[in-house]
Amino acid sequence: MFRTLRSLYRLSAIAICFARHGALSPFEAALSNAGIAPVLLFGARILFGRPIDGRRPGERLAAALSELGPAFIKLGQVLSTRSDLLGEQVAADLAKLQDQLPAFSAFEAKSRIEDELGASLSELFAQFDDEPVSAASISQVHFAVTAPAPDFPDGQPVAVKVLRPGIEERFQADIDLLLWVAEMIERTQPKLRRLKPVEVVRTFAATVRIEMDLRLEAASASELRDNFEGDPTYRVPVIDWSRTARRVMTQERMIGIPMDDGPAMREAGLDVDEVLTKAAAIFFNQAFRDGYFHGDQHPGNMTVGFDGAIQVVDFGIMGRLDRKTRFYLADMLLGFLERDYMRVAKVHVEAGYLPQTQSLDEFALALRSIGEPIQGRPLHEISFATMLGQLFSIAETFDMEVQPQLLLLQKNMLMAEGVSRQLNPTLNIWTLARPLIEQWMIENRGPKARLEQGIVDFLDVIERGPAVLKNVDRLVSHLAEGGLKLDPEALRVINRTGSNWWLWIIIAVLTAALLFR
Known part of the structure; x- marks a missing residue:
């Protein structure tokens, strides 16, 4: 009860701040539908609201978050990765939030x-x-x-x-409040649970x-x-x-030239296109080679050394992509470029992103609506970050869960594309990394790589077999000793299943011996 009263008091102060800036619109519908303090929102709008100026909703929201202090500034920066939650324009405005x-x-x-x-x-x-x-x-x-x-x-x-x-x-107090609001949304609004507010x-x-x-x-x-x-x-x-x-x-x-300052680079004798080529390779190597990338690569955190090297600071936000996610991204990109939208749809099923209850044909049609507009266009006019953002935007229609690591990657892709176009509007930064991308695809997604990965997965199953069998034997023994009452016929089925495990492991071992002798 005390937590609720404390949260309502703090929430009222936040609502007043939002109302003063005319910044309630991105959240008002969700909060009102969730039954979270609608009276506070209405009262704040009436008592403290003011005529909406010419700024966009995202710009007004950024101003309100800045006034609320450090925790909310940082929250705004995190929310800038959630275009699925607030829309692309609001997310882009929050990405400019200065702290x-x-x-x-x-x-x-x-x-x-x-x-x-x-x-x-x-x-x-x-x-x-x-x-x-x-x-x-x-x-x-x-x-x-x-x-x-x-x-x-x-x-x-x-x-x-x-x-x-x-x-x-101060941060802990604000996080407690935000967690309380997120729990209320999940408890009262099932439709919003896919956005994972608590997460x-x-x-x-x-x-x-x-x-x-x-x-x-x-x-x-x-x-x-x-x-x-x-x-x-x-x-x-x-x-x-x-x-x-x-x-x-x-x-x-680290002393250098700001990453977005083309004239200063040229004055220092640096080739801007060469700098962009290095930046593209670095981004690719972080995301695909290592699966570990700097999560806040805006120009304020990146400079160019006087020798042309890219320099980076501020490592508070880092992203990770496991091998499966990197394969998903590579297969998805290849499918879009080849206009094989059914393959892209199947990739989403294999990755576990598209629920089995959804129609594969309808999802492939939605993917076509994203992919066809880029076909035949000059590469410098194509934004792969925007394409990834559009993919997130159809997630709600198909009841797909949000993948936070991909949202962070998309935010960084947008930043990279923005800097690239500022330095050279006729250049697409991703084409600069094309040789690396092609080599990585051959090494990791080509027929030979898929066969090798299949063998690795097969051997992994064999390696884990004895441990699985041990657990099955323990379960069967526990059941036989009366640890859980089962029908005698069910117990016989379990014992048969355990015996079959041994048979399959023997077959697997013999097959492996024939393959690798």
Whole structure:
């Protein structure tokens, strides 16, 4: 009861803020239909609303979230990946949400650094800039120069990220509220359950937890750096682990040209098309080769070194694609390019995305409506990110569950395409990675690769067979000892099934011996 009253009080303040900005429209219908405080929404609109200005709904929503503070700014950035939930235009407007906030004092930053690292600032750094270079929703960054340390060179220019004081408590309170709202929506609106509001909030909470433990962000940077070891085209900063803790992270300082500043690149003697070729290869290698990608690759987090290498910072949001999902994406893209929409539909069934109750023919027809408009068009006019977004938009019609990892990938594809077209409007960034894509498809989705994968899966079944049999034997023994009362005929069937397992394993082993002798 106390949680409900507290949540309603906070929700009323949020509704008033939304009403002042005319930002209720993206959520009002869903909340009212769910029976969540419709009186609060109506009262806020009447008492605190004002005439709607010329801004789009997404722009007004972004302004309201900015006013509500750090947790809601971060939520807006996460929601920018959910075009299926809010629509493409609102999601695009939220993607522009800036989290440049007033900085907290240098005194507080220095105190936190000393508390976290257990040493005085003068022992840690030979120089520390009081003025932060950026102040975001969760943390702010100061430039510094290292003092002597065992694991990091003396006099090394570094960037020091420090969590905002009290940010963890404020975020937890807001996440509790958002979880309460999401639970109410799922409880009262079955039609909205496919959007997984509770899972969205929990994903948001998990993302924030990673961002609030800077050791985890440092580990993400380290993994990404290892993936590109020896690749001169992509630079991930070295982490100074001796000056990194839960609320402080120190990393190599990256200086370069903003990723979207074409004139500055040309002035520095860099070939913009060559930079885009590197960026396309990096994106492909992260998503398909490694299945681990930077989840927030906007121009503010990416620069180009004066040697032409792509440089990246801010590893709070990272995405993973397992092997099955990467195969799904490759097969889907190939099917669209070959206009084989039935194959694309079957790929969705094989991946478990399209429910068995849905018509395959009708889904293939819907896919045709997405794929045909791109046929015959110049490649620089085709947006694969938009095509993926349109695929998400038909998900509700076919009762398909949302795949959060693909939504994050699509957001990054949109960012990459936007930067590419800003630098060279006649170029399609994905054509630059075509040789890599073709080679990957041959190695992973060609006939030989499919045969090899089938053999691997077959051997995996054989390897797991004894463990499965052991569990079956335990179950049969448990049932025979009276652990669960079954009809005698049912028990005989179970015993027969167990015997058949042994037969199939023997056949599999003999077949494997013939294949690999």
